[in-house]
Each structure stands twice: as structure tokens, then as C-alpha cells.
Amino acid sequence: MMHALEGMTVLDLTRFIAGPFATMTLADFGARVIKIENPNEPDGNRAQGPYVDVEGEAFSAWFAQMNRNKEGMTLNLKDPEAKKLFLKMVEKADVVIENFRAGTMDKLGLGYDVLRQANPKIIYAAMSGYGQDGPYKTWPSFDGSGQAMSGLWSLNGYVDQPPVRMGTAIADYVTGFYGAIAVLTAYVHRMKTGEGQMIDLAQLDSTLTVTEAAVVGYTAGGEVEGTKGNEAPRVRPYSMYPCKDGYVFFGAYTDNLWKKAARFFGDTEAETDPDFCTTERRYDNAIFRSKVEPRIIEWFSQYTKQELLEGLSAQVPLNPIKTIKEAVEDPQINHRGMIVDIPHHDASIRMYGQPIKMSKTPAEMRRGAPKVGEDNQALFAEFFGCTPAQVAQLKENHTI
Structure with missing residues (x-):
């Protein structure tokens, strides 16, 4: 089957939710996504339940859901040899995505200016809490940060009671949506011009856009919206x-x-x-x-x-x-293929599918999420010509 993004290679340095969700979307539509993790500190979502037994080891089903269709390798980017290897991969890649704090990749000597020297056509997507500039750029950020700082948190809850956090990590997920859109936009531009570019995507900026009409309610109407319980701000009954x-x-x-x-x-x-x-x-x-x-x-x-x-x-x-149980069993959701079984070695995990339905180039669930460094042997042989013994030596040297 033809995949819309077949031929796109993405080097995925992201962790937790926003970045992995963006790259999951690209992978579902055929992009080759290589998830690169620090061998000493892999993606923190691997430690989040619920778990399933995969070949005798506990494997996070949540991690599996957001990292399906990806290959997995390890590189310790603090190691000089690993940096050289990464730059060799950048030469052959189309996209690099990371969601560290602003400046982290520069400190590693792997910022956009360095990467575009290795590959002028590279699309570099930096997804951070507050963006690559501004007074908050180096602050740490979680989903709650985006909800709090954007005003979204203040809109949710009951009248005359303290605001309530949205029940899901909406700030992270909406940043992931924009991340996928941004990469595809840059990819189309590169197809037309041959030019790569840097994408600067902030969680705070992204979350502000899902506050509905609250911004113009204030700027045009002078109203500071607050909590309204389960009611909508401008229509009734709702x-x-x-x-x-x-x-x-x-x-x-x-x-x-x-x-x-x-x-x-x-x-x-x-x-x-x-x-x-x-x-x-x-x-x-x-x-x-x-x-x-x-x-x-x-x-x-x-x-x-x-x-x-x-x-x-x-x-x-x-x-x-x-309830979630009722939603998972809902006939419309299942008719639309929104609950899928993805194999993970000797296990199978039911998870949500891909909501974007394409008539010619549909999404496909090709493989489960990788174990830490699962594809090291194959990837190091492909990109660097390494033998199994050389891969073992790289591991011994703490490069991978």
C-alpha cells in the first residue's frame, strides 16, 4: 500500500507526550520515524502505566500507544562519538524533532545552525514549553504549565469554585497536533524550493489557541471569562x-x-x-x-x-x-476503526487508532513501539556500516 509520507525520514529525539504524539502522526502515514533515546535516561513515559507483559518484561501501554510505527535506537548525545554519529544520520534525514528546553541542543553542540551545516535541507522542529526566545524560554514546562499560563485552566471548573485542570494533557496534545502540521508545512515548502528551515513551536502559544473566544472576549468585549461549570459561555441550553x-x-x-x-x-x-x-x-x-x-x-x-x-x-x-469503557465499546467508534490491536512482540495492545481517514493513502499500523534501542543492530549497520561487534563496542564505550 502506498503511504503518503513514504520516503520521509524523521529523527525523533522527543519524550513524554507532545513530541511523541506529533511523530506518531507522521509515522502512521508512512514516515520513517527513528526514535533516538538516551540509553541512561530513555523516554520517561516508558515508566508510566498501565503495563502489559512483553516477553517477560513490563511494557508501558501508554508509551506503546504514542510510539507505534517507530524504530528505536540509543545515542548518548553527551558523548563526542555519539554526536558524530548523529550528524551522519542528519545528513541522510529529512526532519529532526526535539522537545527539550530552549538552548539544550545548542549546549550539546547540535543546534539548528550546526545541523544545517551537515544538511542544508534539514527541517528542524524545536518543541518547547515557551519557545526559543522571550523571558520564559529556559523555564521547564509540563502540560499543567501550558494550561495554567495560557488561561485555559482558569476557564474550567464550577462557578464560584477554584478552577479545575482539564482532565487530559490537552496542552501537550494540542502542541503535538501543531507539531505534525508544522513539519508537513515545512516539508511541502521544501518540496517546492529545496529549502530546509527551523520550526519554533511553544506549548504556551499552542494552548492559548484552544481558549475558544476568551481572548477576543477580553480584547474586544472587555470580559475576563471564568469558570462556567458544564455550561457553554454564550449559548443555552448546552x-x-x-x-x-x-x-x-x-x-x-x-x-x-x-x-x-x-x-x-x-x-x-x-x-x-x-x-x-x-x-x-x-x-x-x-x-x-x-x-x-x-x-x-x-x-x-x-x-x-x-x-x-x-x-x-x-x-x-x-x-x-x-465512561471510557463505554466509549471503547461504542459501535460508531469501532465502525470508524478507532480501536486497533497492535502487536508488541508476544503481546497485543488495544489502543486508539488514527482519526484522519484518507481515501488514497490511509494510515497503517505497521509495527508496535520499540523497546529501548531495539533496532540498534540494524540501524547502525544501515547508517554506519557497523558490525555487531562494533555495536557492542559502542555500547561498552557508553556511546549508545
């Missing part, structure tokens, strides 16, 4: 509501959707009363709290999640709030 056996999301805020919901519940008054008939009236806080919200709660109290799904979900945005 929230979580209880039913007989759990909770549902209900987002019928347009006039047409509201009337469809009222008809389903046989509520003529909700369909015709002037206080219910327009989006503007339903959004009015006093009307919403006294009339609209109690009506919705009464509607849903008579039905189970499944009854509401079967009766109304095809007409209006009404969806059961599912």
Missing part, C-alpha cells in the same frame, strides 16, 4: 443534565433544535411560549434558571440514557456522557 441512570449532554440551543426537543417530549408550551421561543430569551439568566432549566430536568428525569439516545440523538445534539 450542558450536562441528569436522567434516570446517569447524565447526558444536551445542546439544543438554536430555535429549530429547541422546537424538535419540545415536540419529542410533547411539551407544547415549551414550543410556543414567548419565553422559550428564541435563543435570546432562553439565554436570559433569569428566564433560563426559572423556566428553561427546570423544564429540561423534568424532561430527562423520565428517561434512561439509552431511551434518550434512541429517541432524540438523531434529531438534536443529545448524547449520553459515557
